[in-house]
Amino acid sequence: MxxxxxxxxxxxxxxxxxxxxxxxxxxxxxxxxxxxxxxxxxxxxxxxxxxxxxxxxxxxxxxxxxxxxxxxxxxxxxxxxxxxxxxxxxxxxxxxxxxxxxxxxxxxxxxxxxxxxxxxxxxxxxxxxxxxxxxxxxxxxxxxxxxxxxxxxxxxxxxxxxxxxxxxxxxxxxxxxxxxxxxxxxxxxxxxxxxxxxxxxxxxxxxxxxxxxxxxxxxxxxxxxxxxxxxxxxxxxxxxxxxxxxxxxxxxxxxxxxxxxxxxxxxxxxxxxxxxxxxxxxxxxxxxxxxxxxxxxxxxxxxxxxxDKNKNPIQPKKSAERDTGVTIYQTPNYFVATFNGRKKYIAETGPIISAIWVKDYGTIFKGTIGPWQGLFGNNYTDGNVVLRNYFGLLQVETNKNWTKNRIIHKLLPNIKYKNYITIIPIMVDFKVSTQEEGLVIKFNNIKQQNVMLNLPILENSLKNPIINLQVNNEPMLLQNNIKIKTQYGWCSIYQSKKSTAKDWVLTIS
Structure with a gap:
C-alpha cells in the first residue's frame, strides 16, 4: 500500500x-x-x-x-x-x-x-x-x-x-x-x-x-x-x-x-x-x-x-543567496542549520543554531527555545525548559543575599530573603567550520559577559558524541547536569562553568 x-x-x-x-x-x-x-x-x-x-x-x-x-x-x-x-x-x-x-x-x-x-x-x-x-x-x-x-x-x-x-x-x-x-x-x-x-x-x-x-x-x-x-x-x-x-x-x-x-x-x-x-x-x-x-x-x-499527485511537476532551483538568514553547513559527515533571527517571537530569535547532525551519532540537537510570554505563548510554556533549550551561551545569575551583610543584618535583623536565578540566552556571533578534529563551533563573547555554555543533546542520538570545549585556549569541563523535555523529547543538558572569557571553541568529533 x-x-x-x-x-x-x-x-x-x-x-x-x-x-x-x-x-x-x-x-x-x-x-x-x-x-x-x-x-x-x-x-x-x-x-x-x-x-x-x-x-x-x-x-x-x-x-x-x-x-x-x-x-x-x-x-x-x-x-x-x-x-x-x-x-x-x-x-x-x-x-x-x-x-x-x-x-x-x-x-x-x-x-x-x-x-x-x-x-x-x-x-x-x-x-x-x-x-x-x-x-x-x-x-x-x-x-x-x-x-x-x-x-x-x-x-x-x-x-x-x-x-x-x-x-x-x-x-x-x-x-x-x-x-x-x-x-x-x-x-x-x-x-x-x-x-x-x-x-x-x-x-x-x-x-x-x-x-x-x-x-x-x-x-x-x-x-x-x-x-x-x-x-x-x-x-x-x-x-x-x-x-x-x-x-x-x-x-x-x-x-x-x-x-x-x-x-x-x-x-x-x-x-x-x-x-x-x-x-x-x-x-x-x-x-x-x-x-x-x-x-x-x-x-x-x-x-x-x-x-493531485504529480499534477504540477517542479524543477527545484537552489540559490546561493542567504537573505532569509538561514545558512546550511553540510558535508558527508556533518549538517548544521543556523538562523540569523527575527524580532517578533523568542522562538525565532537569533543568531542561533537550529539543528546539528553528525554522521556517527545522528541528530544530536534540533529545535530551539519555544513558546514564551506574549503572543500566543502563555498557557503551556515552561520557562525553565524553554530558556535552557538553547545551544549556546547562557547568562545565569543568582540574586545577591544582602542579609549576609553585617551592617544590613544589624539594622534589619528580620529581613526576609528569597533565592532565585535569572536565565538569559546570550545571542552572540558564532562561526561553524569542519576541521580534521571534527565539527568546530566558535562563540564570540565579545562583551565578556559572565556566561556558561549550554548544550541540549538529544537522548535519542545513536550514541553520546565526543564534545570538547576550549575557553580562551584552555580546556574547560562540560558536565551533564540537567534533563529537559523539548519539542523533540528528552535532552541531556551539558554545561560548562561560568566565565567572562571572550573565545569559546566547541569541538564535536
Whole structure:
C-alpha cells in the first residue's frame, strides 16, 4: 500500500472517532482533550472536506455521506461560529470552497448553501502571509460565482503581498515587513498552497521556493525544526502535498519514512507534535493549539496529496543567496542549520543554531527555545525548559543575599530573603567550520559577559558524541547536569562553568 494511503487510513480512523451527534442532533467534531468542537478554528471544516474527497475517490458512499452530513451541520451553525473570537475565516472559507468543487456534480443544494455562506463571510482581517494563498483561492471562487471584479482585486493583492514577502533565496517571510517573523513551517505552508493554486490553473514559478525548502531538509528527513512551528504536525501534510504534486519522488519517500514510526504514536497520544508526549499535557504547545484541529488539517492535506499527485511537476532551483538568514553547513559527515533571527517571537530569535547532525551519532540537537510570554505563548510554556533549550551561551545569575551583610543584618535583623536565578540566552556571533578534529563551533563573547555554555543533546542520538570545549585556549569541563523535555523529547543538558572569557571553541568529533 502507498505510504501516504497508510497515513491517511490511520489519521482517518482517528478523525472519524471524534465525530459525535450533539444534543441538537447535529454532527460535531469534538476535540479529544477539550471535549468540545473548536468551532472558531478549522478542524470540523477540514475533516468534513477530507471525508467528502476521500469518499468520492474511494467510491465510499458511507464516508461521503458522513462528510456531507458534518458539512451540513457546520453550515447550519456557520453564522454563529463566524462570530466567535478568533474565527479562522481564511482556513474555513478555503475548505468550503474545495468541498464545493467536489460536490458540484453530487449535491447542488449543498453547493448553493456554500456559495451563500462564502459570499456573505469576510476574509480574515490580517495579512499573515501563509493565510494569503487560501484567501487568494477563495476570492477566485467568489469571482467565478458572481463575476464581481472586486474579488479579483483581492486575489491580486494577495499575490503582491506574497511576492513582497519572498526573499531572493526563495524563503518566504510570514509577516511584513521583512525581518518580523520567519519559520520553516509557515514558509512551507505558503508554498504548498501556492502549489495548490498551480494545480487549479495558476502559473506561479515555485522552483526557487521549493529549492530553498529542500536545502533545509536535515539528513534525518526533518523539514520542521526551526522557529515557531518546530516539530508540529501542521507542516507535514502540506509538505507531503508539495512533494507529491511536484513529482519529487525521492524526497517524498524520505518524508514518509520520517513520519512512519512517529504518526501512530502521535495519534495514539492525541498529540500535535511528533514526539512521545501525551497530548493532554500540551507540553510546549502554543495557545492556539488543539489536537482535533491540527490532526484534521493533516488528514486534509494528505487526501489532497493523493488527489493531485504529480499534477504540477517542479524543477527545484537552489540559490546561493542567504537573505532569509538561514545558512546550511553540510558535508558527508556533518549538517548544521543556523538562523540569523527575527524580532517578533523568542522562538525565532537569533543568531542561533537550529539543528546539528553528525554522521556517527545522528541528530544530536534540533529545535530551539519555544513558546514564551506574549503572543500566543502563555498557557503551556515552561520557562525553565524553554530558556535552557538553547545551544549556546547562557547568562545565569543568582540574586545577591544582602542579609549576609553585617551592617544590613544589624539594622534589619528580620529581613526576609528569597533565592532565585535569572536565565538569559546570550545571542552572540558564532562561526561553524569542519576541521580534521571534527565539527568546530566558535562563540564570540565579545562583551565578556559572565556566561556558561549550554548544550541540549538529544537522548535519542545513536550514541553520546565526543564534545570538547576550549575557553580562551584552555580546556574547560562540560558536565551533564540537567534533563529537559523539548519539542523533540528528552535532552541531556551539558554545561560548562561560568566565565567572562571572550573565545569559546566547541569541538564535536
Amino acid at each position: 502507498d505510504k501516504i494511503e497508510e497515513l491517511i487510513n490511520l489519521t482517518l480512523k482517528t478523525c472519524e472517532s471524534w465525530v459525535k451527534v450533539d444534543d441538537d442532533g447535529m454532527l460535531k467534531l469534538k476535540d479529544p482533550i477539550d471535549k468540545q468542537e473548536i468551532s472558531a478554528h478549522y478542524g470540523a471544516t477540514h475533516a468534513a472536506c477530507s471525508f467528502i474527497i476521500l469518499g468520492d475517490l474511494r467510491n465510499d458512499d458511507v464516508l461521503l455521506d458522513k462528510g456531507k452530513t458534518l458539512l451540513s451541520s457546520i453550515l447550519k451553525r456557520w453564522n454563529i461560529s463566524k462570530t466567535l473570537f478568533g474565527f479562522h475565516n481564511d482556513f474555513n472559507n478555503f475548505a468550503l470552497c474545495i468541498a464545493y468543487d467536489f460536490l458540484k456534480n453530487i449535491d447542488t443544494k449543498l453547493c448553493e448553501e456554500i456559495k451563500i455562506k462564502i459570499c456573505n463571510t469576510v476574509d480574515s482581517n490580517h495579512n499573515t502571509i501563509n493565510w494569503l494563498p487560501m484567501r487568494w483561492f477563495v476570492n477566485v471562487k467568489r469571482y467565478e460565482w458572481t463575476q464581481n471584479v472586486k474579488y479579483l482585486k483581492i486575489s491580486e493583492e494577495c499575490r503582491v503581498k506574497i511576492k513582497q514577502a519572498t526573499n531572493k533565496d526563495g524563503g518566504i517571510e510570514d509577516v511584513l515587513p521583512k525581518g518580523t517573523s520567519f519559520n520553516l513551517q509557515y514558509d512551507l505552508a505558503t508554498v504548498a498552497v501556492l502549489q495548490f493554486l498551480n494545480c487549479r490553473g495558476e502559473t506561479i514559478n515555485l522552483s526557487k521556493e521549493v529549492g530553498f525548502l529542500l536545502q533545509n531538509v536535515a539528513p534525518d528527513g526533518d523539514i520542521n525544526y526551526q522557529g515557531r512551528g518546530t516539530n508540529q504536525i501542521f507542516a507535514w501534510g502540506m509538505w507531503l502535498y508539495l512533494l507529491s504534486t511536484s513529482n519529487s519522488k525521492n524526497e517524498l519517500i524520505e518524508a514518509t519514512n520520517f513520519l512512519a514510526d512517529k504518526v501512530p504514536i502521535m495519534l495514539e497520544n492525541n498529540n500535535i507534535m511528533l514526539n512521545d508526549s501525551k497530548g493532554v499535557e500540551k507540553h510546549l504547545w502554543w495557545d492556539y493549539h488543539y489536537s482535533s484541529v491540527y490532526i484534521s488539517h493533516f488528514l486534509f492535506w494528505l487526501v489532497l496529496a493523493i488527489k
